[in-house]
């Protein structure tokens with residue numbers, strides 16, 4: 001799969017515009033062989049960095065790109081990083097929510113409502129990783 005602009009700049013999809021700008025400036029300096037001149041056309045990586053920056057630098061074009069990315073991911077089926085048994089998640093009785101730490105120290109959270117609606121894919125609230133929650137559907141309670 002083609003690298004996303006975020007991957008080219010090596011930033012999270014939730015990065016702030018300051019973080020993106022900082023990354024861009026760092027990267028382009030490293031890929032800029034001639035600081036006074038323009039980037040050579042045959043420097044593929046520098047071209048990719050410039051293209052990524054061009055899209056992510058303004059909120060409007062970034063938003064359009066995000067929508068395009070989301071559509072692309074839907075077409076390809078969301079990338080699932082791992083499958084987690086519901087029993088292995090922590091349950092919060094107050095919020096009726098199952099949750100789990102992501103390796104980025106973000107959180108995956110899924111509510112009982114989500115589960116009842118058949119939702120089983122959860123995004124991290126901090127990075128772009130997703131997990132699939134495995135659980136048995138309990139059909140009707142006979143009590």
Ligand SMILES: [Zn+2]
Pocket residue numbers: 102103104105106107124125126127128129
């Ligand atoms: Zn994460």
